[in-house]
Amino acid sequence: MGTRVISFYEQFECLATKCPNTCCRGWRISIDNETRERYEKEEGAEGFRLKATMTFGEDKEVRRFFGRCANETKEGLCRLQLKGREELMPEICRIYPRRSIRIGDDEEVTFELSCPMTARLFLENMSDIRMVDYEGDEIAPLWIQHKFNEKHYDDILAIRDKVIDYINSDAGISELMSNLYYYYRKLHSHVMAQDIDIKTVPIMGHIPDREEYKYTFYSFAIIDKIIMNDLKDGRFSFQDALYDFSKAYNKIFGKMTAAQADDFFNDKCEEIINKYPKLHDKYKAYLAYYTYQMLFSSYEYVTFYKEYLLGNVYLMLIMTSDVVDFVNGKDMDDIERQIKNLNNIEKRLRHNLSIKKNISHRLEEEFIKIKEGYKF
Ligand code: SF4
Numbered sequence: 001m002g003t004r005v006i007s008f009y010e011q012f013e014c015l016a017t018k019c020p021n022t023c024c025r026g027w028r029i030s031i032d033n034e035t036r037e038r039y040e041k042e043e044g045a046e047g048f049r050l051k052a053t054m055t056f057g058e059d060k061e062v063r064r065f066f067g068r069c070a071n072e073t074k075e076g077l078c079r080l081q082l083k084g085r086e087e088l089m090p091e092i093c094r095i096y097p098r099r100s101i102r103i104g105d106d107e108e109v110t111f112e113l114s115c116p117m118t119a120r121l122f123l124e125n126m127s128d129i130r131m132v133d134y135e136g137d138e139i140a141p142l143w144i145q146h147k148f149n150e151k152h153y154d155d156i157l158a159i160r161d162k163v164i165d166y167i168n169s170d171a172g173i174s175e176l177m178s179n180l181y182y183y184y185r186k187l188h189s190h191v192m193a194q195d196i197d198i199k200t201v202p203i204m205g206h207i208p209d210r211e212e213y214k215y216t217f218y219s220f221a222i223i224d225k226i227i228m229n230d231l232k233d234g235r236f237s238f239q240d241a242l243y244d245f246s247k248a249y250n251k252i253f254g255k256m257t258a259a260q261a262d263d264f265f266n267d268k269c270e271e272i273i274n275k276y277p278k279l280h281d282k283y284k285a286y287l288a289y290y291t292y293q294m295l296f297s298s299y300e301y302v303t304f305y306k307e308y309l310l311g312n313v314y315l316m317l318i319m320t321s322d323v324v325d326f327v328n329g330k331d332m333d334d335i336e337r338q339i340k341n342l343n344n345i346e347k348r349l350r351h352n353l354s355i356k357k358n359i360s361h362r363l364e365e366e367f368i369k370i371k372e373g374y375k376f
Pocket residue numbers: 013014015016019020021022023024096097114115116117118
């Protein structure tokens with residue numbers, strides 16, 4: 001069995017009580033069946049306490065008090081971990097922020113960037129985003145893909161290498177977003193038709209009606225609705241770091257028409273990329289990081305196309321947070337601010353299932369149906 005990890009894997013260390021955006025807050029934490037059985041078997045005061053922390057209903061979650069996990073101590077630490085009872089922590093808590101997937105005899109481990117420490121490591125290591133062989137202690141897989149097909153697995157890895165090489169070429173981010181879209185769309189139709197060997201599909205094949213490359217991969221009308229509707233999702237509060245972003249965003253874009261917003265976003269992206277080339281590197285690194293995660297986790301369902309479209313939404317939101325900061329005269333070299341923006345966008349959007357569902361639905365209605373005339 002081979003384990004591969006993201007290049008900065010071994011630098012991770014949990015910030016514990018110093019964490020500014022702890023994973024013990026703001027999530028719904030489900031309790032997997034194995035952990036639930038341990039709770040049922042646990043006796044005495046601990047057993048009583050654990051059972052009281054479970055929600056009612058079939059799908060068990062950890063109860064939250066004041067938005068925080070019921071097992072969090074006043075000092076902000078995990079009570080179960082402090083007691084050395086890690087086996088009683090839900091599986092997701094034992095593994096997070098690792099994202100570990102097993103396919104066949106291989107395992108790949110990256111990080112969710114919804115943790116402030118991993119967002120920092122990503123930004124500090126963005127010139128070296130790659131998977132490396134790992135020989136350390138075994139890392140428990142969060143997902144196991146049970147159906148294994150060697151040819152399909154090899155195809156996925158070959159496709160991924162090809163896409164990563166393209167991202168690492170000197171192609172600009174607007175060109176990458178656009179051309180990879182056509183590529184995944186083509187792959188999707190070949191997978192559906194099962195007509196050719198998918199790894200032979202070239203990235204730069206025929207691209208219909210080539211338009212000028214723009215930073216507005218999506219019309220800004222879609223991004224605006226995501227920020228002003230989906231992002232809020234009824235739970236947007238004054239304590240939420242994205243509340244400030246949404247207010248600042250609305251001040252700038254709220255007065256514009258959709259066409260003006262498209263032009264404004266495009267012009268500002270060009271301006272900041274020229275002035276701060278490191279931001280361009282960040283967008284490319286994010287695309288590479290997303291590609292590593294996406295192609296491995298789409299293995300079973302072959303949903304590259306849909307997942308890729310979601311990735312372009314997250315990328316445009318990261319770019320939007322930079323545009324808003326730039327227009328408001330913030331220091332664009334401030335890494336702490338970059339970490340906060342990235343960490344919050346990932347936590348709030350990418351790892352919130354109901355928001356992800358809303359965004360997918362929006363893309364189906366407002367992008368795919370219009371562009372492709374069908375639903376996936
Ligand atoms: S979010 Fe990351 S750094 Fe913060 S407590 Fe959780 S694992 Fe640790």
